[in-house]
Amino acid sequence: MRCEQCGGKIRGRTYTSVTGRKLCQRCGTRLQGRTAGAVNGGGISGRRATSGWYARVRKAMGKR
Ligand SMILES: [Zn+2]
Numbered sequence: 001m002r003c004e005q006c007g008g009k010i011r012g013r014t015y016t017s018v019t020g021r022k023l024c025q026r027c028g029t030r031l032q033g034r035t036a037g038a039v040n041g042g043g044i045s046g047r048r049a050t051s052g053w054y055a056r057v058r059k060a061m062g063k064r
Contacts, residue, residue: 001014001022002022003022003023003024003027004021004022004023005021005023005024005027005031006024006026006027008024009024010022010023010024010025011024012025013025015027015028015029015031015032016028017031
């Protein structure tokens with residue numbers, strides 16, 4: 001079996017990505033780390049945190 005990412009022969013465990021691609025463990029770990037980084041450090045959580053802070057400020061201002 002060959003890795004669909006780097007084309008190298010897979011030795012040992014095979015990593016199956018979310019999209020169903022067969023990857024070697026090195027490529028799989030790298031892909032997983034990139035996905036986790038995009039979710040945790042990307043704009044989604046940051047935007048949500050900012051909007052939540054903004055909503056709280058607006059609520060506080062409206063009450064006063
Ligand atoms: Zn690979």
